[in-house]
Amino acid sequence: MEKTVNQRAWILVLPVVLLVAFSSVIPMMTVVNYSFQDSFRGNDFFWVGLEWYSELLRSERLWDALGRQLLFSFIILLIEIPLGILIALSMPKKGWLASLCLVLIALPLLIPYNVVGTIWQIFGRSDIGLLGRVLIDLGFSYNYAQNAFDAWATVIAMDVWHWTSLVALLSYAGLRSIPSAYYQAAKIDQASRWSVFRYIELPKLRGVLIIAVLLRFMDSFMIYTEPFVLTGGGPGNATTFLSIDLVKMALGQFDLGPAAAFSLMYFLVILLISYVFYTVMISIDKDETKQ
Amino acid sequence: MSAQPSSRKRMPRIRWSAIVMIAYLLFLLVPIYWLVVMSFKSNSEILNAFTLFPDEFTFQNYETILTDPSWYMGYVNSFIYVALNTVISLAVALPAAYAFSRYRFYGDNHLFFWLLTNRMAPPAVFALPFFQLYSSVSLFDTHIAVALAHCLFNVPLAVWILEGFMRGIPREIDETAFMDGYGFTRFFTRIFIPMIAPGIGVTAFFCFMFSWVELLLSRTLTSVDAKPITAIMTRTVSASGLDWGVLAAAGVLTIIPGAIVIYFVRSYIAKGFALGRV
Numbered sequence: 001m002e003k004t005v006n007q008r009a010w011i012l013v014l015p016v017v018l019l020v021a022f023s024s025v026i027p028m029m030t031v032v033n034y035s036f037q038d039s040f041r042g043n044d045f046f047w048v049g050l051e052w053y054s055e056l057l058r059s060e061r062l063w064d065a066l067g068r069q070l071l072f073s074f075i076i077l078l079i080e081i082p083l084g085i086l087i088a089l090s091m092p093k094k095g096w097l098a099s100l101c102l103v104l105i106a107l108p109l110l111i112p113y114n115v116v117g118t119i120w121q122i123f124g125r126s127d128i129g130l131l132g133r134v135l136i137d138l139g140f141s142y143n144y145a146q147n148a149f150d151a152w153a154t155v156i157a158m159d160v161w162h163w164t165s166l167v168a169l170l171s172y173a174g175l176r177s178i179p180s181a182y183y184q185a186a187k188i189d190q191a192s193r194w195s196v197f198r199y200i201e202l203p204k205l206r207g208v209l210i211i212a213v214l215l216r217f218m219d220s221f222m223i224y225t226e227p228f229v230l231t232g233g234g235p236g237n238a239t240t241f242l243s244i245d246l247v248k249m250a251l252g253q254f255d256l257g258p259a260a261a262f263s264l265m266y267f268l269v270i271l272l273i274s275y276v277f278y279t280v281m282i283s284i285d286k287d288e289t290k291q
Numbered sequence: 292m293s294a295q296p297s298s299r300k301r302m303p304r305i306r307w308s309a310i311v312m313i314a315y316l317l318f319l320l321v322p323i324y325w326l327v328v329m330s331f332k333s334n335s336e337i338l339n340a341f342t343l344f345p346d347e348f349t350f351q352n353y354e355t356i357l358t359d360p361s362w363y364m365g366y367v368n369s370f371i372y373v374a375l376n377t378v379i380s381l382a383v384a385l386p387a388a389y390a391f392s393r394y395r396f397y398g399d400n401h402l403f404f405w406l407l408t409n410r411m412a413p414p415a416v417f418a419l420p421f422f423q424l425y426s427s428v429s430l431f432d433t434h435i436a437v438a439l440a441h442c443l444f445n446v447p448l449a450v451w452i453l454e455g456f457m458r459g460i461p462r463e464i465d466e467t468a469f470m471d472g473y474g475f476t477r478f479f480t481r482i483f484i485p486m487i488a489p490g491i492g493v494t495a496f497f498c499f500m501f502s503w504v505e506l507l508l509s510r511t512l513t514s515v516d517a518k519p520i521t522a523i524m525t526r527t528v529s530a531s532g533l534d535w536g537v538l539a540a541a542g543v544l545t546i547i548p549g550a551i552v553i554y555f556v557r558s559y560i561a562k563g564f565a566l567g568r569v
Binding site for chain 1: 318400446558
């Protein structure tokens with residue numbers, strides 16, 4: 001379907017542009033402004049140029065947090081995308097059982113982030129938590145508050161618990177849109193379960209999977225509340241991801257300049273990776289319209 | 292499903308998918324079960340005895356929350372700004388999504404990407420500037436401030452989802468309506484919006500979801516009058532030490548609205564996603 005050129009369409013997008021400009025451009029300019037200045041107790045600003053940027057680029061704190069963040073997002077995608085597809089393939093096809101599964105699966109998505117953290121705190125603690133107590137009774141020395149590995153495992157389990165459902169729901173929707181003629185043709189060809197997945201389902205899921213990867217990457221890259229409630233970034237700095245570090249700097253220590261420079265670089269990294277995703281999405285969209 | 296030379300082959304696969312499904316549901320529900328159970332226990336039982344089911348079933352924790360305005364007003368505040376945010380997001384996103392789905396105009400792709408970048412912006416980046424911005428226009432600690440702040444990520448998302456739905460509606464419908472003498476506004480409100488009702492439902496669901504679950508911005512922008520329940524929970528935890536029972540009860544009460552919303556959109560969840568950009 002070819003779109004017509006119509007410049008008056010700008011009138012229709014104007015409200016969105018104004019609203020988003022108000023809530024993003026103005027604050028962003030404040031951030032840019034702060035990133036070039038130093039301040040004493042939030043007043044008395046003076047110009048420091050690129051000093052914060054060069055200081056941050058040399059500080060191990062930022063690179064460590066970035067490394068942890070990339071590793072975290074990578075592990076999350078590696079677990080949640082295949083698991084989500086598997087869940088979607090295992091869903092009952094119709095009837096009340098399908099509705100029940102949908103409702104139960106969607107449930108974690110609507111739990112406030114800090115309640116997710118609380119749930120896992122209550123569940124994982126070695127004194128009152130079901131998981132913690134069971135693991136200790138089985139002979140593991142599990143304590144997510146003191147052992148860095150346990151903390152990572154718990155944060156990852158929590159994120160898988162929280163967000164795999166999103167991937168599963170998107171994939172489920174994608175699977176539902178495959179015409180049954182495809183499956184019948186595969187049956188006639190006596191295709192194996194694997195080749196049905198590989199040559200029919202997976203290509204048809206491409207569109208939703210790109211959305212799923214994009215959403216999961218972005219959201220895991222800016223994760224804040226859940227690990228903050230669960231581990232507070234600890235033990236030590238083991239689970240201090242970028243957002244936690246940034247909030248510590250901006251609202252905790254009120255270091256406006258470095259926090260602002262940090263914010264901008266953080267944002268640029270996300271922007272860069274997302275731009276790559278977006279370009280890929282557009283080109284895939286074009287491929288599909290050609291077909 | 293035709294009969295049945297393949298039925299012997301099919302049996303193991305069906306059983307496998309049931310096992311995967313049951314295992315996943317258990318994984319999802321056991322932590323929630325633990326939260327619910329804990330909300331019915333007294334604090335001494337939580338700390339001193341390890342029981343899978345409450346020995347002394349108590350509603351004390353819920354009573355504490357439902358009789359204390361500083362607790363239950365948190366739920367009211369959350370509902371107010373979530374509703375405001377959903378309405379604002381839909382109102383501005385609907386015409387914009389229509390423009391993106393129907394027309395080419397100067398800078399459209401750049402604009403679309405710029406909108407999406409706001410969905411990608413970490414709320415942590417915006418916490419401090421938002422605090423200063425809304426304080427300077429004296430909107431700090433109001434529901435509208437939180438609602439507007441959440442528009443930052445909900446409006447781009449709403450445009451994105453709605454655009455996907457609108458693309459699925461053939462252009463011929465617009466053209467026929469215009470030829471029949473409908474003006475744009477009348478066509479949009481009378482014909483077009485009813486046609487994409489499922490899309491609007493799904494979008495509202497996502498706006499509700501992301502506004503309801505967000506903590507960082509809503510906590511930063513409020514102090515007393517508009518303080519959301521999620522922020523009240525964090526404060527109470529740090530102030531009163533470890534009142535696990537009340538904390539668990541407050542958590543359960545935040546899950547219930549979500550569960551109700553899901554119940555209402557359950558038939559849209561699958562169909563709705565599929566109608567969109569799939």
